[in-house]
Amino acid sequence: MAEVNGGSRLLPLDRELWERLDWFIRLRWLAAAGILGGCILGPRFLSISLPILPLVLVACAVLLYNLIFYLSRSRIASKEGSLGSAIHLQIGLDWAALVCTIYLTGGIGSPVSFSFVFHLIIGSILLTRRACYLLAASASLLLGFLALMTVFHPALIQGSFFVAVTEHPALALQIWAGLTVFFLVTTYLATSITARLREKEAALFQSEKALGLACREMESLYEVGQLVNSTLDVNEVLTLIAENTARLLNGKACAIRLLDKSGRKLYIGGWHGLSQAYLNKGPVEVEKSLIDAEALAGATIQILDVAEDVRFQYPEEARREGLRSILSCPMRAKNRTLGVIRVYTGEPHVFGEQEQKLLMNVANLGAIAIQNARSYGELLALDQERVWFARTTHHELRAPLAAAQGALEALGFAGPLTEMQLDLVARAQRRIEESFTMIRDLLDLAASQRLEDQAALPLLNLGEALKPVIESAREQALAKGLTFEEKLDLQGCLMRAGAPDVARIFANLLNNAVKYTASGAVIFGAHPSDGWVEVWVQDTGMGIDEHDLDRIFKAFYRTSAAKASGITGTGLGLSIVRQVIERLGGTISVVSRPGQGTRFDVRLPLAPA
Amino acid sequence: MQKGKHVILCIDDDPDVLAPLKIILEGGGYTVATAPDAKQGIRAFRDSRPDAVILDLMMEEIDAGIRLVKEIQALDSKVPIYMLSSTGDYFHGATDISSLGLAGVFQKPISSKILLSLLRTKLGAPEPAP
Numbered sequence A: 001m002a003e004v005n006g007g008s009r010l011l012p013l014d015r016e017l018w019e020r021l022d023w024f025i026r027l028r029w030l031a032a033a034g035i036l037g038g039c040i041l042g043p044r045f046l047s048i049s050l051p052i053l054p055l056v057l058v059a060c061a062v063l064l065y066n067l068i069f070y071l072s073r074s075r076i077a078s079k080e081g082s083l084g085s086a087i088h089l090q091i092g093l094d095w096a097a098l099v100c101t102i103y104l105t106g107g108i109g110s111p112v113s114f115s116f117v118f119h120l121i122i123g124s125i126l127l128t129r130r131a132c133y134l135l136a137a138s139a140s141l142l143l144g145f146l147a148l149m150t151v152f153h154p155a156l157i158q159g160s161f162f163v164a165v166t167e168h169p170a171l172a173l174q175i176w177a178g179l180t181v182f183f184l185v186t187t188y189l190a191t192s193i194t195a196r197l198r199e200k201e202a203a204l205f206q207s208e209k210a211l212g213l214a215c216r217e218m219e220s221l222y223e224v225g226q227l228v229n230s231t232l233d234v235n236e237v238l239t240l241i242a243e244n245t246a247r248l249l250n251g252k253a254c255a256i257r258l259l260d261k262s263g264r265k266l267y268i269g270g271w272h273g274l275s276q277a278y279l280n281k282g283p284v285e286v287e288k289s290l291i292d293a294e295a296l297a298g299a300t301i302q303i304l305d306v307a308e309d310v311r312f313q314y315p316e317e318a319r320r321e322g323l324r325s326i327l328s329c330p331m332r333a334k335n336r337t338l339g340v341i342r343v344y345t346g347e348p349h350v351f352g353e354q355e356q357k358l359l360m361n362v363a364n365l366g367a368i369a370i371q372n373a374r375s376y377g378e379l380l381a382l383d384q385e386r387v388w389f390a391r392t393t394h395h396e397l398r399a400p401l402a403a404a405q406g407a408l409e410a411l412g413f414a415g416p417l418t419e420m421q422l423d424l425v426a427r428a429q430r431r432i433e434e435s436f437t438m439i440r441d442l443l444d445l446a447a448s449q450r451l452e453d454q455a456a457l458p459l460l461n462l463g464e465a466l467k468p469v470i471e472s473a474r475e476q477a478l479a480k481g482l483t484f485e486e487k488l489d490l491q492g493c494l495m496r497a498g499a500p501d502v503a504r505i506f507a508n509l510l511n512n513a514v515k516y517t518a519s520g521a522v523i524f525g526a527h528p529s530d531g532w533v534e535v536w537v538q539d540t541g542m543g544i545d546e547h548d549l550d551r552i553f554k555a556f557y558r559t560s561a562a563k564a565s566g567i568t569g570t571g572l573g574l575s576i577v578r579q580v581i582e583r584l585g586g587t588i589s590v591v592s593r594p595g596q597g598t599r600f601d602v603r604l605p606l607a608p609a
Numbered sequence B: 001m002q003k004g005k006h007v008i009l010c011i012d013d014d015p016d017v018l019a020p021l022k023i024i025l026e027g028g029g030y031t032v033a034t035a036p037d038a039k040q041g042i043r044a045f046r047d048s049r050p051d052a053v054i055l056d057l058m059m060e061e062i063d064a065g066i067r068l069v070k071e072i073q074a075l076d077s078k079v080p081i082y083m084l085s086s087t088g089d090y091f092h093g094a095t096d097i098s099s100l101g102l103a104g105v106f107q108k109p110i111s112s113k114i115l116l117s118l119l120r121t122k123l124g125a126p127e128p129a130p
Helices: A012-045 A053-070 A073-078 A082-104 A111-126 A129-152 A163-167 A169-227 A232-250 A290-296 A315-321 A352-411 A419-448 A462-479 A499-515 A562-565 A573-583 B016-029 B038-048 B064-075 B113-121
Strands: A251-260 A265-272 A302-303 A325-333 A336-345 A459-461 A483-488 A494-496 A521-529 A532-539 A587-593 A595-605 B007-011 B031-035 B052-057 B081-085 B106-109
Touching: A012 A053, A012 A073, A012 A082, A012 A111, A053 A073, A053 A082, A073 A082, A082 A111, A082 A129, A082 A315, A111 A129, A111 A169, A129 A169, A169 A232, A169 A352, A232 A251, A232 A265, A232 A325, A232 A336, A265 A336, A290 A325, A290 A336, A325 A352, A336 A352, A352 A419, A419 A573, A419 B064, A459 A462, A462 A483, A462 A499, A462 A521, A483 A587, A494 A562, A494 B052, A499 A521, A499 A532, A499 A573, A499 A595, A573 A587, A573 B031, B007 B016, B007 B038, B016 B031, B016 B113, B031 B038, B038 B064, B106 B113
Parallel strands: A483 A521, B007 B031, B007 B052, B052 B081, B081 B106
Antiparallel strands: A251 A265, A251 A336, A302 A325, A325 A336, A459 A494, A521 A532, A532 A595, A587 A595
């Protein structure tokens, strides 16, 4: 069977018929075996005389045509319309074999007469109710014929189970009448039960179909949801929604119009399948376009023919574009209507309830995606403004300090200063210097917090980017009499990051290492490790107390030891370092022992090869 | 060169920057001419024929300093021009500063030591003051 209905050639009903036909063929093997068994067992155990040869011939005939049906199953299944004829042919042949068998086993008195009932029951499953009653009538007629034969020409009847029938003609008629009633009642019961079963089956099939549709719809919606949320670019989001909506609803085109700030005009946001000429037909004024006004008010609008609906503002343009029917609904997110979405068809089409619901769901999904993309865009603009503000403030804060510093610098050239005056100038200069550092770090902090699309950055060669940082750190270390050791393996380490960010991280860490190490060494190491680069900065400096370790990354925090050392600092460096590292998707950890040294370990993700 | 001294022209719109600069340079043995904006700067350049120019690129409006550099270079292509810079200035201008052909950049706040040593290297030692 598997080889036959493996494909989808058969409709569900046909497949059902086919399965029953198959069952019919299997039963027929048993029937033929029954006839042959009766021939052997009847005379031996029941002392019944039967015409063996003719019965064996009938059984052979049944076997033969059943074999033919069995072998031609695949052809019947694949050929359209052949199933019905196959059923009729089988019943016809079975009827003939049955009549022969009844005739050969004693006419109306034969117990085989009951066998018609099997066909009637099977027929009630395979055939229509009317055909079943016709079958019952034909069985009754055939048996009536045999009854008459039994009554009027008993000599013609061969073999007999019940000799009495041939001897009492009235009994033959009584049996016939009883069988006829029995057949009719059986047909009535069997067809009624089958009809009920069919109804239920049909209902089941319908709900299965509806379930399948709903499932497919959900899958499509999920797909659209994934797609439209895959980008935060508003225009891309709109185009994706338009494309997918047209596809889902089998539309010719789709347009998304968004409300402008005044809320009175709709401008085109995203579209699919519309010509530039149609898109340029002009802005849609909500007051003039009734269909849009209704949609914006929350209704799902359907227009069968745009050329004939007064609610449509541009019927002529739509006709030229080849647009006929429209389905339109609002796009709402968080109780705010953003605009309307429309699906157009090229042929007149009535959108069903299912399609209307689908459009509404897609519209809502799309609206959320648009809202997200817009919020992100606003956030980016705000962030850019923030960075611009930070830079400008930085410049404005530095200018007066620079002037003051310049004035102090010039003081020495304006005439000789006393020792006390020189000391005061030096103090003022030192404080101004501290302010410069603070301003620089604040700008760094602002820059380290900015939003950035990491994936859009060009590839950065880490080894190259670190060269100037290392150079400067080495100079600082050597100037202070420290050893500077490099253990770098950065061959082919590429990452998505800006060079200033990478410099910010390691310049800060190395600068700290040099600053807080009085003697000994600063070691800078790095090596790639399974998609990451591990970088460490180690020193033999003053170290950090254990209770300070989790606080050193907080903005403006300086350890008491650092403050007591007299080394100046803003307490922003490590906070900047951690923010930049986290923005790049990396981690930082620290181990330290007071008086012995500190080691910072940084892990940053490399760009996939 | 005036009376054996090199002449330096300083152009900056911030008088609080200009005044100490003048004192430091004069203390270093130079004659100093100053101008508060680009327009007066070009006039002062014609009048004083300086041996070097120090100017702030970020005056009045964006790129005024850059235009001034180009005008001075058109008058005298050999005179060394130094830029006074604050960190952060680069973000505002659209022009690539490295393409201007400047002799050097002095970071604000000015360090007298760096300023005088660089100028001395470029212009040679001034005549000792009488």
